[in-house]
Amino acid sequence: MTAQAHLGVSTTRRLDRLSWPEAEKALQQSRSTVVWPMGAFEQHGPHLPLATDALFSERILASVLSELAPNAPIWSLPSQSIGFSPEHSGFPGTLSLSSGLLTQLIIEVGTQLCTQGAKRLVLFNAHGGQIGLLQSAARELRVQSPSMAILPCFLWSGVPGLDALIPEDELRGGLHAAQAETSLMLALEPELVGEARPVD
Template structure:
């Protein structure tokens, strides 16, 4: 469970408040730091709480400077996604779209229904989209609610979702994150032994 107010109008949605989620990260993170943990990865696959976990991570790092806190988002920075997912879907397929549905077909097919609602952005009137230059997620994002874009909750077009695409996505994601985590474990991050002026901490 996480921070999902954008989906609150849809039946079955449970969401934590921003204050509660930040508090949970702060309390558990501080306890882990007290046990001597050097690194804490907040690995997240829900786009609606990316910014919130970045705030929580920064606050926790300030409170526990000897522990690295890394707020990671599953789909961020993964090379080659544009060769697997069309550009429009890669930008706007934010919820139950092509990528997520294909990945679920690969990982947990029993949890994926057979219907493929296409009443989100795939069939959206241009007036439902942000003004030119603005985006749902990106350099100039808008704070959106799912109701702004879709009566079913689907944001994207999953009609071409497949196990084969899900398998290719899984491979790219695993390769990307395992490589990054390997680099992290081989590093000396965080630089807590040095003060901001470069002198050794006492």
């Protein structure tokens, strides 16, 4: 196994694994794009880990980036694994940032990336509870950094054929810790799925 294969896609596409001259060159490219995987640190029923959303955003992003041409000017930031989860604060283990703090974090990081030359920032979010907040933060960042496109996107939106695979009541009531998330975790990290799950 080569060092590259052992280290995996995270080292070839992670902005934080570059030296500063490499990062400068990367961000100055004409189509430079930075993707920020975003999750949450919250309860996901008695059977899924607190890091479910963060794990999903990291792993799906790594899979997508591994399929890109080697010269594609796209890099990933480290995952933002604590998000906006006040609705789950009654469950032990849940950690949540305030809406203002998460918005300010996105604005500050995004502004710095823009100053350094990034042309696009993708907020790759896997936590349904912060979709609106990230859309709002993206609009605020765009005002301060008009030369950079800010693109909030949600992991479960726009996947062809997905609706046909999910029960109607889950589509109406939300995906949180239900069949879709449980199935994805079983595919990615089956050892993290507990037995006390509401559906098999």
